[in-house]
Amino acid sequence: MKFLFDKNTWQEIFGSIGKNKTRTIITVIGVLWGIFIYIVLAGASTGLDNGFERNFESVAKNSIWTWSQSTSMPYAGYKTGRRLTIKVQDATTLQNRIPEIQYIAPVNTKGVFGGEAALGVRGLKSNSYPVYGYFPVIAKMATQKIYDNGRFINEEDEDQARKVCVIGERTQQELFEKDEDPIGGYIRLDGIYFQVVGVHKFTQTTPFGTDGDVYIPFSTFRKLYNTGDNAQYFTIAAFDDADVVQVEKDIKSVLKSIHNVHPDDERAFGAFNLGEVFGKIMGFANGLTFVSLIVGLATILAGVIGIGNILLISVKERTKELGIRRALGATPREVRSLIILESVFLTMIAGIVGIIMGAGVLNLINNATQDIEFPYTNPTVPIPLVIGALLVMVVLGTLIGLIPAQRAVSIKPIDALREE
Amino acid sequence: MIEIKDLHKSYKMGSNSLHVLKGINFNVEDGELVAIMGSSGSGKSTLLNILGMLDEADSGTYVLDGIPIKNLNETKAANYRNKFLGFIFQSFNLINYKTALENVALPLYYQKMPRKQRQEKAMKYLEQVGLKEWSHHLPSELSGGQKQRVAIARAMVAEPKVLLADELTGALDSKTSYEVMELIQNINDQGNTILVVTHEPDIAQMCKRIVHLKDGVIVKDEKVKQVRAKVNV
Numbered sequence: 317m318k319f320l321f322d323k324n325t326w327q328e329i330f331g332s333i334g335k336n337k338t339r340t341i342i343t344v345i346g347v348l349w350g351i352f353i354y355i356v357l358a359g360a361s362t363g364l365d366n367g368f369e370r371n372f373e374s375v376a377k378n379s380i381w382t383w384s385q386s387t388s389m390p391y392a393g394y395k396t397g398r399r400l401t402i403k404v405q406d407a408t409t410l411q412n413r414i415p416e417i418q419y420i421a422p423v424n425t426k427g428v429f430g431g432e433a434a435l436g437v438r439g440l441k442s443n444s445y446p447v448y449g450y451f452p453v454i455a456k457m458a459t460q461k462i463y464d465n466g467r468f469i470n471e472e473d474e475d476q477a478r479k480v481c482v483i484g485e486r487t488q489q490e491l492f493e494k495d496e497d498p499i500g501g502y503i504r505l506d507g508i509y510f511q512v513v514g515v516h517k518f519t520q521t522t523p524f525g526t527d528g529d530v531y532i533p534f535s536t537f538r539k540l541y542n543t544g545d546n547a548q549y550f551t552i553a554a555f556d557d558a559d560v561v562q563v564e565k566d567i568k569s570v571l572k573s574i575h576n577v578h579p580d581d582e583r584a585f586g587a588f589n590l591g592e593v594f595g596k597i598m599g600f601a602n603g604l605t606f607v608s609l610i611v612g613l614a615t616i617l618a619g620v621i622g623i624g625n626i627l628l629i630s631v632k633e634r635t636k637e638l639g640i641r642r643a644l645g646a647t648p649r650e651v652r653s654l655i656i657l658e659s660v661f662l663t664m665i666a667g668i669v670g671i672i673m674g675a676g677v678l679n680l681i682n683n684a685t686q687d688i689e690f691p692y693t694n695p696t697v698p699i700p701l702v703i704g705a706l707l708v709m710v711v712l713g714t715l716i717g718l719i720p721a722q723r724a725v726s727i728k729p730i731d732a733l734r735e736e
Numbered sequence: 737m738i739e740i741k742d743l744h745k746s747y748k749m750g751s752n753s754l755h756v757l758k759g760i761n762f763n764v765e766d767g768e769l770v771a772i773m774g775s776s777g778s779g780k781s782t783l784l785n786i787l788g789m790l791d792e793a794d795s796g797t798y799v800l801d802g803i804p805i806k807n808l809n810e811t812k813a814a815n816y817r818n819k820f821l822g823f824i825f826q827s828f829n830l831i832n833y834k835t836a837l838e839n840v841a842l843p844l845y846y847q848k849m850p851r852k853q854r855q856e857k858a859m860k861y862l863e864q865v866g867l868k869e870w871s872h873h874l875p876s877e878l879s880g881g882q883k884q885r886v887a888i889a890r891a892m893v894a895e896p897k898v899l900l901a902d903e904l905t906g907a908l909d910s911k912t913s914y915e916v917m918e919l920i921q922n923i924n925d926q927g928n929t930i931l932v933v934t935h936e937p938d939i940a941q942m943c944k945r946i947v948h949l950k951d952g953v954i955v956k957d958e959k960v961k962q963v964r965a966k967v968n969v
Contacts, residue, residue, distance in 0.1 A: 324851060335833035640829045643790065644890070645818020645846040647811040725810070730790040733829065 329657050343626045347666035350619030354612025354705055355674025355697055361605040363695030368597050370693050376457045376553040378560050379590040382567055383549035391578035400575050400584055403545045409574060414566045416558035419457050422547030424449040424537050428524055437504040438491040445487055445530045447505060449537025457553040465499045466514025469533050477535035481510040486528040488515050508540060560591030616709060620663060624716030627659055631720040638724050639732025648725040655724055659717030663709045671702060737898060737929050738764040743796035745782055756782045758952035769924040771940035772933045774949035780933045781902060788821055788900050789813045801897050818846050822891030826903035828883040830875040836886045837862060837871040843894040861889040865919060881912035888919060899930040905939055917942045918965035
């Protein structure tokens, strides 16, 4: 190994590389291109990955929404087509029966799924806004960014059915003056005065949210709109390690047993399983990462084989030179390591330049996609992947260098000298 | 310096084998300048290659300065070549992308000599062959005679026990040949042992002893009165 750190060895290698510039450059381009593609692909897929993650970051990734529909099968004396309504207390039952559920909250809405939205009035300004009756626990499932000074609905609001609300950005813009602090202000919703306690920054935390949504405590909603024990849907978050598909099945079967629905009735309850969707998207992203890894490595391999190929030709070209070296006292080992080191050195240089260029291009793409709606964030290539790629290149460079090196020493010096 | 006993060598050429050396016996003393003469096919180059450890004999013994040369693997042969022998070829065999100085310093590189020392020594030998000013020129920028002188400097630089020259004037015109031979004679005068393979009688006459080879055997081995090359220059 000592010869690796010997200045003389490197002088010999630089000598033979530097004197054959065209050959060197062409050789290098193959691997450079390979690692460049690898880095760009890996970075881009990480970027997509991060982009998806960011799009979902405000929602518990194991979220499930479930609601009631109509039965499609007769069961227990009930005829088909019975309209079902889930009840607030079903939530407690679900929570008790299914241990995978971390949080569950019934939600009622007005003006979200059809129907008339609430009329919000403040002074002379008015507009209609969808209203949600939320439990405070919703904040844990769908993180709502609340602007400074404000807050989300809390337990006391819920217990005392306070007339407080969290309004959307658009609601604020439409009902309040620009320089006015909405916190503590009052707005009239369907004729009842509510005090504004917070303004939420709009993020897509449900499949149907808008920036004009108004949140009020669930109990207040119940009193105001006389919903009794009825709930429109449940927002459920399973634990991170739970199998969301199974949890969804469990939820439905529990609901079916509560509401006397045929166990095989597929239509009685609907659900939107974000966990499943998210899993699919992440699966897609992972698949993409994997594919890019394979493609990148294959490209590197192609490049390294190119290096081997050119070195093989160059060994043939240099047969005489190698013969002279051996006549002058170069041992087979020294000749072999000269060729292999050339191979590894070229591979490394190409690799490093390729990585730098790849990083540059990733940076350009990142800057270009900064302001557009595209799931692409922070396209980085993890350091272990880069080191891994470099290692792969050194190993491949050595292996591929072995072929020409072996060829170089397999020729007897006397035959090498005779070659013209 | 060199002791050879009953050396045999044959080459396989397809089904039949070609017996090139048929029992060579000869000794070379320290400081001799020996010409090995013979027509082509007489086995002189084969003999030189065996002496140079570039090829191995089938049978017979070869002792170089008290060291028996046999059963060499490539690595050992390379080390011996590097330490004991200096080669001069007909076609110079300089490495074309290295300067004259780098070419001369190459054997020292394989002796693991530090670069600076290597270059100093190489420069000393280049000076000795009168090419100090050409040290940073590539072989392509040198004339044939200059190239051969660089090759001689390269053969000398490792201070070998024996210099082996294979048709060293074969690619040179006669004037340049004599200049090169003058250099060889000077080197010999300093006490170096030199073997020259040639088929040119006038070159052979410039040596101190001529060994005539014919069909793989030594037919004549005579001491001659050396013709100084300087006279002809």
